[in-house]
Amino acid sequence: MAERGVFRLGLLVVVLALAFLHFALSPVFDSWYASPNLLLCAILVASRQLRPGAAAFIGFSLGLLEDAMAVSYFGLATLTLTLLAYLGSLTRDLFLGEEPLFIGTFLFVGTWLYEVVSFLVLGAGGDALSFILLRAPLDGLATGAAGYLVLPFVRAR
Amino acid sequence: MAAVVLMTLPHERQLILATTLRSTVLAPVLRLQSGLADMGTMRARVEHLRVERDSFSVKLLALQNVAEENLRLRMLLELAERGTSTFVPANLYLAGRAGEGVKRAFVLDIGRNASVQADAPVVAPGGLVGVVRAVGRGQSTGDFWTHPQFRVSAMTVDGRVFGIIKSLGDSPPLMELDGAPYQVELTPGTELVTSGQGGVFPRGIPIGRVAELMSAEAGWARSYRVRPAVYPDAVREVMVLIGGGETSDVTELWTSEGQR
Numbered sequence: 001m002a003e004r005g006v007f008r009l010g011l012l013v014v015v016l017a018l019a020f021l022h023f024a025l026s027p028v029f030d031s032w033y034a035s036p037n038l039l040l041c042a043i044l045v046a047s048r049q050l051r052p053g054a055a056a057f058i059g060f061s062l063g064l065l066e067d068a069m070a071v072s073y074f075g076l077a078t079l080t081l082t083l084l085a086y087l088g089s090l091t092r093d094l095f096l097g098e099e100p101l102f103i104g105t106f107l108f109v110g111t112w113l114y115e116v117v118s119f120l121v122l123g124a125g126g127d128a129l130s131f132i133l134l135r136a137p138l139d140g141l142a143t144g145a146a147g148y149l150v151l152p153f154v155r156a157r
Numbered sequence: 158m159a160a161v162v163l164m165t166l167p168h169e170r171q172l173i174l175a176t177t178l179r180s181t182v183l184a185p186v187l188r189l190q191s192g193l194a195d196m197g198t199m200r201a202r203v204e205h206l207r208v209e210r211d212s213f214s215v216k217l218l219a220l221q222n223v224a225e226e227n228l229r230l231r232m233l234l235e236l237a238e239r240g241t242s243t244f245v246p247a248n249l250y251l252a253g254r255a256g257e258g259v260k261r262a263f264v265l266d267i268g269r270n271a272s273v274q275a276d277a278p279v280v281a282p283g284g285l286v287g288v289v290r291a292v293g294r295g296q297s298t299g300d301f302w303t304h305p306q307f308r309v310s311a312m313t314v315d316g317r318v319f320g321i322i323k324s325l326g327d328s329p330p331l332m333e334l335d336g337a338p339y340q341v342e343l344t345p346g347t348e349l350v351t352s353g354q355g356g357v358f359p360r361g362i363p364i365g366r367v368a369e370l371m372s373a374e375a376g377w378a379r380s381y382r383v384r385p386a387v388y389p390d391a392v393r394e395v396m397v398l399i400g401g402g403e404t405s406d407v408t409e410l411w412t413s414e415g416q417r
Contacts, residue, residue, distance in 0.1 A: 020186060023183060023186040023187075023190060024186050024189040024190050024193065025190075025193065026190060027190055027193050027194035027197065027250065027251070028193060028197075030251060030253075031197075060159060060160060063160065064163070064178065065178060065182065065183060066254060067163070067175065068174070068175040068178035068179050068183060069175075069179070069183070069252050069253075069254070069264075070252045070253050070254050070257075070261070070262045072261050072262055072300065072304060072305075072306075073164075074163060074164065074166070074168075074171035074174075074175065075160055075161070075163035075164030075165075075166070075171070076164065076254075077254055078159075078160040078163050078164075079160035079161060079163075079164060082160050118254060118257075119257075119258070122254075122257060131258060
């Protein structure tokens with residue numbers, strides 16, 4: 001029981017740290033061609049450890065913060081991240097285990113999906129094909145790598 | 158469900174919620190973010206400023222006498238100081254989210270503490286940058302002209318042609334001058350400035366230059382592609398208009414005489 005409490009606390013610390021770094025380092029990441037989405041990394045990693053309701057709550061809370069940073073299309077990040085967290089948690093019934101390769105792929109797909117949905121909904125300018133096939137996958141790879149690094153801290157014992 | 162409710166909230170409520178979150182939960186993060194962004198730009202500018210300082214100190218010596226003479230002459234002629242608009246300087250930080258090819262929003266490091274109000278125009282030495290949307294105590298949020306809902310009334314410098322400027326949403330970002338009269342055709346390179354109509358932007362802020370004709374609705378109106386004076390990615394230091402701007406004319410600030 002105590003071990004479970006320690007694990008939950010560790011997960012919370014990792015989620016908060018990743019969220020903090022996501023917002024604090026965004027000026028640095030903006031200048032990179034491919035950058036990890038640490039917020040998404042936090043949500044997806046947490047969703048693999050939590051029940052759908054709790055995962056959706058984390059997705060909602062962090063999505064709200066993401067929306068607060070850019071006032072246009074308010075609520076879009078909240079909705080998308082809540083859904084992704086919920087769906088991410090449901091994958092626990094489909095895929096067992098926390099293999100690094102699986103988690104990397106899971107984060108890659110989640111990031112790619114989030115960025116492509118945001119791009120299409122925002123109607124953002126630029127070459128759509130290049131964004132969907134190059135930029136978003138590179139961000140997904142970077143997020144996967146970040147997730148791989150934090151995995152030892154959140155893996156259920 | 159709650160996320161959908163957030164999306165359907167009135168825009169004013171959304172702004173209040175966003176401002177509250179930024180000034181509470183996100184406040185320390187924003188401070189750190191500003192610091193990191195400053196560090197990056199400061200490193201590059203130190204050397205540049207050092208060179209500038211040396212040349213300015215020489216110029217300053219020569220200008221001091223001219224300024225004193227100017228003041229004496231103005232007092233003699235009983236002329237008032239130029240301009241009624243008041244600008245405050247601010248650092249601008251890009252705000253955005255995944256999936257945005259072109260930046261649409263920004264955060265300024267000044268707010269109510271510097272008398273900034275919502276709908277205050279934001280300008281750079283090149284021209285129009287955007288408008289403040291939500292104001293917090295020590296920071297504010299705004300939209301670049303690239304925002305899809307951004308509109309500004311524009312005119313040619315000679316005041317013959319008027320139209321509405323909006324973003325085309327492309328990358329690199331371009332503008333569209335919509336609703337220009339059909340009878341007059343603008344040539345590429347024609348400079349466009351704010352017209353002062355609409356009650357938000359004062360007259361005379363450079364917006365951009367006409368690039369090409371986009372479409373002509375027969376006998377009715379023309380629309381042009383416009384190359385902007387300021388690109389969102391290239392601006393870090395801005396000025397925010399905090400008083401007397403809506404009805405004033407700031408043309409002289411951007412003319413060669415005003416910049417001298």
